[in-house]
Amino acid sequence: MPALTSQTTTTAPPASGTPRDIRNFIGGDFVDGVAGFDKIDPVDGAVIGRVHEAGRHEVDRAVAAARAAFDGPWGRMSVGDRATLLRRIADAIERRFDDLVAAEVGDTGKPETLARDLDVARAAMNFRSFADTVASTGLDSFLTELADGRRALNYAIRKPLGVVAIIVPWNLPLLLLTWKLAPALASGNTVVIKPSEETPSSATLLAEILSEAGVPDGVVNVVHGFGEDSAGAFLTGHPGIDGVTFTGETSTGSAIMRAVAPRVRPVSFELGGKNAAVVFADADLDAAIAGLARSTYLNTGQVCLCTERIYVERPIFDEMAAGLAEQARRLRLGRPENPATTTGPLISQAHRAKVLSYFDLAREEGATVLAGGGVPTLGDGLDGGSWIEPTLWSGLDNSNRAVREEVFGPVAAIIPFDTEAEAIALANDTDYGLAAVTWTSDLTRGHRVAQRMRTGMSWVNTWYLRDLRSPFGGMGLSGIGREGGHHSLEFYTEPTNVCVQL
Numbered sequence: 001m002p003a004l005t006s007q008t009t010t011t012a013p014p015a016s017g018t019p020r021d022i023r024n025f026i027g028g029d030f031v032d033g034v035a036g037f038d039k040i041d042p043v044d045g046a047v048i049g050r051v052h053e054a055g056r057h058e059v060d061r062a063v064a065a066a067r068a069a070f071d072g073p074w075g076r077m078s079v080g081d082r083a084t085l086l087r088r089i090a091d092a093i094e095r096r097f098d099d100l101v102a103a104e105v106g107d108t109g110k111p112e113t114l115a116r117d118l119d120v121a122r123a124a125m126n127f128r129s130f131a132d133t134v135a136s137t138g139l140d141s142f143l144t145e146l147a148d149g150r151r152a153l154n155y156a157i158r159k160p161l162g163v164v165a166i167i168v169p170w171n172l173p174l175l176l177l178t179w180k181l182a183p184a185l186a187s188g189n190t191v192v193i194k195p196s197e198e199t200p201s202s203a204t205l206l207a208e209i210l211s212e213a214g215v216p217d218g219v220v221n222v223v224h225g226f227g228e229d230s231a232g233a234f235l236t237g238h239p240g241i242d243g244v245t246f247t248g249e250t251s252t253g254s255a256i257m258r259a260v261a262p263r264v265r266p267v268s269f270e271l272g273g274k275n276a277a278v279v280f281a282d283a284d285l286d287a288a289i290a291g292l293a294r295s296t297y298l299n300t301g302q303v304c305l306c307t308e309r310i311y312v313e314r315p316i317f318d319e320m321a322a323g324l325a326e327q328a329r330r331l332r333l334g335r336p337e338n339p340a341t342t343t344g345p346l347i348s349q350a351h352r353a354k355v356l357s358y359f360d361l362a363r364e365e366g367a368t369v370l371a372g373g374g375v376p377t378l379g380d381g382l383d384g385g386s387w388i389e390p391t392l393w394s395g396l397d398n399s400n401r402a403v404r405e406e407v408f409g410p411v412a413a414i415i416p417f418d419t420e421a422e423a424i425a426l427a428n429d430t431d432y433g434l435a436a437v438t439w440t441s442d443l444t445r446g447h448r449v450a451q452r453m454r455t456g457m458s459w460v461n462t463w464y465l466r467d468l469r470s471p472f473g474g475m476g477l478s479g480i481g482r483e484g485g486h487h488s489l490e491f492y493t494e495p496t497n498v499c500v501q502l
């Protein structure tokens with residue numbers, strides 16, 4: 001595609017039906033790319049944006065702008081002033097709430113109600129939460145007493161890493177970006193952000209909002225493009241980057257590790273999952289069915305925490321399977337602006353092809369399809385979109401690939417078990433280790449089982465109930481490190497110990 005040359009700002013509203021120009025944001029200016037690509041609306045397949053792809057030169061400029069800003073007044077700003085700025089950013093996000101909802105819905109096709117209640121609300125919350133955390137989290141200090149009578153004060157201070165690369169996916173674009181950006185800024189870093197090629201809009205609008213809120217030029221830069229041989233790889237392989245924080249697929253995490261290995265840069269990775277739920281016969285069945293419908297189908301199953309394996313104690317298996325299949329059939333697929341819509345499309349035709357390949361695989365592996373299983377016919381101009389039916393399988397077990405590999409769509413396999421020990425073993429029989437859910441009315445058992453899950457997060461009788469101060473992340477193939485509260489600050493800073501002899 002030829003280079004794009006128009007000089008309009010990225011977020012200026014287009015004439016109706018005209019694709020928006022979506023530019024890079026470098027050193028406080030919106031900047032053209034070396035090439036461009038179309039942003040497709042997953043609701044109906046229409047082209048809604050033309051994205052300026054950053055080449056090596058634009059990535060170099062972005063990293064240089066971030067370095068210059070880091071070496072300037074930003075690097076000397078007090079913690080209190082940074083916390084105040086974060087709160088101002090949260091206010092500014094709320095002032096542009098509807099614009100951010102429109103950007104997020106346009107790129108992802110998710111229901112507007114979901115974008116409002118989850119994505120954009122959390123963006124503001126992320127900044128407020130890290131303003132509180134940075135203002136209130138202390139560090140070690142020790143009064144040291146030596147055998148020879150000398151005394152010393154040892155205390156640690158935090159220094160920002162420097163220029164941090166933030167690479168984010170398309171499923172919760174603004175939520176995940178701000179979940180990384182807020183603690184990075186709270187800690188005094190400058191950043192270069194590479195949003196997903198599928199969801200360039202909210203990051204670009206956020207850049208404008210940050211400027212309006214008073215974030216100095218160069219502190220936050222946004223470069224658009226793809227991963228390999230494009231902006232993503234140019235950024236993670238750049239010698240001027242001091243750390244990389246990434247959320248996305250496990251194989252991409254491996255590629256990023258290889259990119260930073262020669263310079264031994266720190267990484268924070270929140271990767272994939274193949275999350276299990278365990279339902280005991282003593283659970284409140286209505287609550288469990290409603291909870292599992294949410295954990296399987298929220299955001300069309302495109303949340304790293306979504307449940308893809310459901311283990312159910314045998315006496316209640318048939319009732320659970322029938323109840324959950326009924327919930328899947330009741331979901332309302334439709335236009336995002338319709339308040340009755342519960343479920344949007346998948347992000348792209350390419351992702352739908354991947355999810356459908358698992359629908360085929362599951363059938364080949366012997367699945368019984370209890371709900372869904374294909375592509376719906378919706379009419380109303382929607383059939384060019386990447387819609388898919390919420391689906392439930394039975395008849396599979398842990399030996400099947402459909403039960404072992406992350407699908408990242410609205411689908412789960414439901415499997416019976418007989419004993420608590422078997423349920424724990426089945427849930428833990430995975431190379432991933434992100435999130436688990438236990439449904440039981442016996443809270444002693446709830447604690448016991450939750451603690452034995454080999455995951456970074458373990459919910460009991462709920463799912464995706466978040467406290468932003470608690471550790472968030474996974475083990476095994478699901479990631480490296482933890483985000484949330486002081487855990488995030490630990491990644492974005494280098495502690496330095498000062499020892500003063502008294």
Ligand SMILES: NC(=O)C1=CN([C@@H]2O[C@H](COP(=O)(O)OP(=O)(O)OC[C@H]3O[C@@H](n4cnc5c(N)ncnc54)[C@H](O)[C@@H]3O)[C@@H](O)[C@H]2O)C=CC1
Nearest residue numbers: 168169195196226227228232233248249252255271304408
């Ligand atoms: N939160 C999660 O766990 C997510 C998982 N996925 C899974 O990943 C699959 C692939 O989706 P993608 O969008 O391709 O995910 P991805 O993990 O490849 O992409 C996430 C981000 O990484 C960037 N990226 C890709 N390759 C890179 C590289 N070599 N160096 C630097 N940056 C790179 C992408 O441009 C994007 O901004 C999906 O089908 C889904 O199964 C996708 C999105 C989120």
Ligand SMILES: O=C(O)/C=C/C=C(\O)C(=O)O
Nearest residue numbers: 171179247270303304305
């Ligand atoms: O609530 C959060 O902080 C994050 C939720 C989801 C993901 O991290 C993901 O889907 O990758």
